[in-house]
Amino acid sequence: MSAALLDDKALERATMRAVSWRLMPFLILAYLLCYIDRVNVGFASLQMNKAVGIDPKTYGLGAGIFFIGYFILEVPSNLGLERFGARKWIARIMLTWGLVSGAFALIGGPTSFLVLRFLLGAAEAGFFPGVILYLTYWFPAVYRAKIVGIFMVAIPVAGLIGSPISGAILGMDGIMGLGGWQWIFILEALPTLLLGVASFYWLTDRPENAPWLPREQQQWLIARLAAENRRVTKVAHQSIWKVMTNKYVLIMALVYAGAAGASTALALFMPQLVKSFGLTNFETGLVNAIPFGIAAVWMILWGRNSDKTGERVWHNALPLAWMALAMVAMFFFIKNLWVLIPLLTLVAAGTYASKGPFWALSSEWLGATTAAAGLAQINALGNLSGFFFNYMIGWIKDETGSFPLAIMPIALVATIGTICVLTIGRNQPRTVAVSASAAG
Numbered sequence: 001m002s003a004a005l006l007d008d009k010a011l012e013r014a015t016m017r018a019v020s021w022r023l024m025p026f027l028i029l030a031y032l033l034c035y036i037d038r039v040n041v042g043f044a045s046l047q048m049n050k051a052v053g054i055d056p057k058t059y060g061l062g063a064g065i066f067f068i069g070y071f072i073l074e075v076p077s078n079l080g081l082e083r084f085g086a087r088k089w090i091a092r093i094m095l096t097w098g099l100v101s102g103a104f105a106l107i108g109g110p111t112s113f114l115v116l117r118f119l120l121g122a123a124e125a126g127f128f129p130g131v132i133l134y135l136t137y138w139f140p141a142v143y144r145a146k147i148v149g150i151f152m153v154a155i156p157v158a159g160l161i162g163s164p165i166s167g168a169i170l171g172m173d174g175i176m177g178l179g180g181w182q183w184i185f186i187l188e189a190l191p192t193l194l195l196g197v198a199s200f201y202w203l204t205d206r207p208e209n210a211p212w213l214p215r216e217q218q219q220w221l222i223a224r225l226a227a228e229n230r231r232v233t234k235v236a237h238q239s240i241w242k243v244m245t246n247k248y249v250l251i252m253a254l255v256y257a258g259a260a261g262a263s264t265a266l267a268l269f270m271p272q273l274v275k276s277f278g279l280t281n282f283e284t285g286l287v288n289a290i291p292f293g294i295a296a297v298w299m300i301l302w303g304r305n306s307d308k309t310g311e312r313v314w315h316n317a318l319p320l321a322w323m324a325l326a327m328v329a330m331f332f333f334i335k336n337l338w339v340l341i342p343l344l345t346l347v348a349a350g351t352y353a354s355k356g357p358f359w360a361l362s363s364e365w366l367g368a369t370t371a372a373a374g375l376a377q378i379n380a381l382g383n384l385s386g387f388f389f390n391y392m393i394g395w396i397k398d399e400t401g402s403f404p405l406a407i408m409p410i411a412l413v414a415t416i417g418t419i420c421v422l423t424i425g426r427n428q429p430r431t432v433a434v435s436a437s438a439a440g
Helices: 001-040 041-052 057-083 085-105 112-125 127-135 143-151 154-172 180-202 215-229 242-243 246-273 282-310 313-333 339-352 354-363 371-400 408-424 432-437
Strands: none
Touching: 001 085, 001 112, 001 143, 001 154, 001 180, 001 215, 041 057, 041 085, 041 112, 041 154, 041 180, 041 246, 057 085, 057 127, 057 246, 057 371, 085 112, 085 127, 085 180, 112 432, 127 143, 127 154, 127 242, 127 246, 127 313, 127 354, 127 371, 143 154, 143 282, 154 180, 154 246, 180 408, 242 371, 246 313, 246 339, 246 354, 246 371, 282 313, 282 339, 282 354, 313 339, 313 354, 313 408, 339 354, 339 371, 371 408, 371 432
C-alpha cells in the first residue's frame, strides 16, 4: 500500500474522529431530551389522568394528536433549517418545545391536554429530519448507518434513564402543592431550554464554517462530500412537490410507519402495561427501562454491521419482521410479566435497530438537492401513523381491554413495510460497501 494512500486513510480517520466528537455528543443529548419531553406523558399519566379527568380514549387521542402538529410543520421546518442554518434553527426548535413541554404542568383537563400535545408536535417538528439532513453535511455515506444509529440510540436511552427518573419524580407528589406528574414536566423541560441556548454557540452549519477543524481535514471533507453529491440517485433534482409525492419517498414513509408506531406505543403505553402487574411507580420505571437498555446496544451493533457489509435492505427488513412476530406472540403471554418483558425487548430492538440502516438507505436514494424535502416528508408521513396508532390503541384497549389486540394494526403495517422494502430494494447495489472498501 502506497504512502500516499496510507496518509489519505490517516487523514480520513482523523477528520471523522474530530467531526464525530465535536457534533455527536451534543446531538445525542439534544435528541435524548427531545424524546424524554415527547413521551414523559406516559409516566405522568399514571397520576395525571386521574387528577385532571382524562379517560383512555382521550389519552390515546392526545398521544396521537402530537403527530398532527408534527406533520403539518415537518417539511417547512426542514426547509427552514436549510435556509437559516442548523445552528439557529435547531436552537429555535429546542427553545420552543422546551417551553411547551414545561407548560404541561398547567394542564387542567382534557382540552388543555389535547391543545398542548398538538403544540408540542408543532414545536418539535423538523428537529429529527433536520438533524438527519445536518448529518449528511458532515458524514460521507459510508458512515451514515452507524452515525444515525448512534444518534438515534438516544431514543432507547431516553427510555432507559427517563423511565426510572420519571418514576422517582412521581414520588415528589405534594411538594410545593404540585403533583408528581407536574414536577415531571417542569424538571424535564429545564435541561432542554439550557441546551437550546448552548446550541447557538456549539453547532456549526457546514464544514466550510468550522474553525475547529484543521484546514487539511476541512478540505478533504468538503471534497469527499462534493464528490458524493454528484452521484446518480433514485430521486434526482425535482420540485419540492414532486419530491414529496415521489414513489420511493412515499414507500419509504410506509416502511417507516411500522417502526415509528411501535416506538411511540412502547413509550406512551408500556408504563401503564407494566404498572398493571401491581408494581410501584419506581419499580415500574426500573422494569420499563430493561427493553430500552438492551435495544440501545443492539441498535449500535446492527447499524455498524450494516455499514461494514454495505447492506441496507435486509438490515431494514429483518428487524421489522421480528418486531411484528413478537407483537403477535404477546397474545399468548400478556399475563406473564417474565415472558412479556423479553417480547417487549424484541419489539424495542426491532423498531430501533431498523432506524440506522433505514435513514442511511433513504439518504442514499435522495440527491443533495432533494434531501431536505424528501427526508422531512418520509419522517412526517411515517410519524403521522403515530396519530392513528395511538388513538386506535387507546380506543381498542378501552373497548376490549386487550393490549395485544390494540397493537395489531402496528404489527400489520410493520409486515407490509417488510415486504415493501424487500420489493423496492431487491436491486439495491452495495455501493456503500465499495466505498468502505476504498476507504479501508
